[in-house]
Amino acid sequence: xxxxxxxxxxxxxxxxxxxxxxxxxxxxxxxxxxxxxxxxxxxxxxxxxxxxxxxxxxxxxxxxxxxxxxxxxxxxxxxx
Numbered sequence: 685x686x687x688x689x690x691x692x693x694x695x696x697x698x699x700x701x702x703x704x705x706x707x708x709x710x711x712x713x714x715x716x717x718x719x720x721x722x723x724x725x726x727x728x729x730x731x732x733x734x735x736x737x738x739x740x741x742x743x744x745x746x747x748x749x750x751x752x753x754x755x756x757x758x759x760x761x762x763x764x
Contacts, residue, residue, distance in 0.1 A: 703742055 708718035722743060725731045731743040 703740070 704715050704718040708715040731745050733741050733743050735742050
């Protein structure tokens with residue numbers, strides 16, 4: 685689940701799950717600032733936190749996960 689930086693200001697995930705600590709490291713900001721970037725995405729319903737933990741939380745985009753599952757089903761690779 686390694687994020688990739690594709691130029692200034694463009695952050696892309698190799699996987700659709702992320703941690704604030706990973707985001708912070710890759711963008712060169714503090715974990716607190718990474719959380720400040722994630723919070724509006726949560727508030728807008730773009731991503732949601734799914735661990736329920738107070739620490740080591742992770743976020744996901746259900747829309748992206750569903751799109752990947754649909755693609756895998758069409759490609760005949762689901763459950764492979």
